[in-house]
Amino acid sequence: MRFLIRRIAFYVVTAWAAITMNFLIPRLMPGSPENTMLSRFQGQISKEQIDAIKAQIGVSNASLLSQYGTYWKDLLHGDLGTSVAYFPGRVSEVIGQGLWWTVVLVGVATAIGFVLGTLLGVAAAWKRGSFLDHLLPVTTFFAAVPYFWIALVALSVFGAELGWFPLSGGYRPELEVGWSGEFIASAFSHSVLPAATIVVGSIAGWLLGMRNMMLTTLSEDYVLVAEAKGLRTRRVMLGYAARNALLPNISGFAMSLGFIVSGSIVTETVFSYPGIGFMLYNAVLNNDYPLMQGLFLIITLMVLLANFVVDLCYVLLDPRIRQEAR
Amino acid sequence: MTAPATVPAPIPAPGREPLLEIRGLTVDYGEGPGAVHAVDTVDLTLHRSETLGLAGESGSGKSTLAHAVTRLLRPPGRIAAGQVLYHRKPSADGAASPPVDVMAMARNDLRAFRWEEIAIVFQSAMNALNPVHTVAVQIADTLRAHRPGISRAECRDRAAHLLTTVGVPSARLSAYPHELSGGMRQRIMIAMALALDPEILVLDEPTTALDVVVQRDVLAELVRLRQEFGFSVLFITHDLSLLLEVADRVAIMYAGRIVESAPAQDVYRTPTHPYTRGLVGSFPPLRGPRRDLAGIPGSPPDLRALPPGCAFNPRCPEAFGRCTRDIPLLRTPPASPDRLVACHLDDPKEGAGHDD
């Protein structure tokens, strides 16, 4: 259990740090966001609502400590405040509408990118000296291309030029959101380009990481033994070399996930995809500080959750850690 | 457990029937004029039911040779020339099939040949087992690769039997490598090597990574298993004293070449090549009175820049003119018909007299 308990403790502390950061940022940053906001919503909202929003972003006479207490109390009740741009919508409800779009899109695309990149990395290491070596400079280049540029090029080629896929949105606006076949087909065709962008953007990192780990693993004695035992090439490559090379690659997942989430936010924006990344962009544009804060918190907590799931996988895959975890 | 010093003569007695014939084997690292010959035109024969020892310093090419025999070399290492002829057991009706050249085998034949005929126990038991699979899985995948259609239960029984054979409780089948001690791991490697009842066991420094007490146990176990299963052994080590105890015949390697090979007692009693003499003189006598120990002066050769003539000449106390000109070839000296030695000192044409 030790490993898992340590990880859980870490995530709890990190979540606390993120929540506290979220509380402190609006209160410590220079400038006065409330003025920007008030000038924007002049006459549209009532005095009480203005006060509520002010309190939320830290313009208040109460002491910092009592503000912190209130902040936690609200948070535990699932209250993230009122959105300004979607007024009078609650931040939690607004986020709820976009969350699943992002979870499905980014989740599926990340999984595809990871599997494809890892397999290509295995192949690149196994067939070292073949044409796959020429893949490396290309891959290095792709690893450095910003996601939004891939998105834009995909959009202009496959969306505008060829017209294969829709240019923006998550589904045809005239359709009712639901489990109808038509809606799902529409949502799928809208998600192809954003998902492809995330896959292309993330695949290079997995490929290079896996290739390098494979090359290190291939010189291990147990791979040589597997070959000497007369096992089939597939078994040696996957069951012995790749299976072991995978472990450090998985433990590096946390950092990669940060990059992918960052890339996805910009990708969603390019495609006006109805997820929380595009929402964050709109919140900033509209000076919707409560929504912005709420989104930062939710995105961070989702990333922590994803990391924890990856930790669980790691425990399942590595008997040495599993022993410790028992 | 018997102490190896008093191990009885192996049964059955070593025959003269060749099992594995290495002919002119050359292994290069790199290509073209810059290539390094890690193994240079080696001729060596392992006979049926024999324990052949191969000794040499690190860098002498002995491990490279072991890997080359089953074509396990990693690039940039490659087999530049030579044959490895394997003589299959005569079939039941007594008809002997012609020997097969391992170097020329097709991929699938090679895969079937590996472990079925030649199994290898590597030096580092620490790293030779896959850390993410249990012992049972690693034995079972060997069985499955060579015996398609074998049932799970058969696999399990066979694996359990193998473990008990090498003195490991069969409950350890479900253990992962990190849960086992070094000695236990090496025993399991041996059990795995015996899984298909191979004709030949290559032991590549099998006890070097173990501590001394465990070394003795594992060695005794190997000697016992050899008597029980009757496989032939190619035993590779830098420790000549160890070989003199367990091997029937010993070959000494220097700078990628065999410099002397002879029955173990002959190597010990009358080492002929100056290098062998140096090696035998560098460890305490197995029995009898103490004698002064002497090392070999100089340092191991740089394979990239071997001296002309005999590679050993810069360190040889008895080198003379010809040694820096001609590479000595392996010959049988007239005095001892069982021996092969590559040295100009014993060349009849040269006589004992040095020309300068």
Added chain:
Amino acid sequence: MTAATALAAPESPSAEPAAAPAARKRRFPLLRSGKALTGMVVFGCFVLLAVIGPWIAPEDPSKTGGPVLQSPSAQHLLGTTQSGQDILSQILVGARTSMLVGLVAATFATALGVLIGVTAGYAGGWTDDILSMLTNIFLVIPALPLTIVLTGYLHGGGWFPIAVVISVTGWAFGARLLRAQTLSLRNRDYIKAARAIGERPWRIVTVELVPNLGAIIVSGFLFTFIFAILTEAGLSFLGLGSLSTWSWGVTLYWAQNSSAFTTGAWWWYVPPGLCIALVGASLSLINFGADELMNPRLASAEKKRRARRTSRKPSPTAPEASV
């Protein structure tokens, strides 16, 4: 020298390099790696561009009134925008901003990383516990959302505050690597000896420790540089950066805003994206080259073949070690 010839040079079949370059290669082993050399040449070009770009720009990048949305021509080598601005000028002027953000953010982040990583590794105990926790927290919290939120509260101010925000979100990676390396160096004999004879800690750290962390500090710096350039481009592209100064991201922002992507004005969006990718790729190549130098197993077979051709032989222990 262009990128293409740099690529070709080390591949040329000439068996032995001339004597003078060979000596230089011995002194700077990184030059022996084709990858690192390519990276350095490409990166050098962009550094040059950042320095002289604004001076050699043919026009004021904001000047409107030229021919509108024109494809590349002799007059406008990279064509014009929807409002008749010269795109080549935007790229040249933008190079300085983009590279400056990278430089400043990478410098701050590296300084922060060295400070926190080395302190954690050297001090040990609860200082290490707290600083490592902090590092890991910043590693896990996704950087861009945090950057977006932080810049959301900044209104204007140009590229400098953005560079500072990027360094705040990007220091953790270097700090983690440095902590690990410091930990291992701390137990080396020469550091122990320095401590035993009562050297002051800051002296041990600055004189004995930091010089030995050089490779990792540089590698962390390059990594943060890529991270900063990508982040700045992303922020500017979203319109969250500073739109008052030209950078590659800003050019892309206007391109996106004017639907250059759906109207086929490729000359507008391809060059800035390519610049970002080339800078990033060149820095990655330098890092890979350095990695392979330290861990030869990672080298691609191409290099091995070349090494054989130039008759660079493996070390005498290589055969045994590699079997």
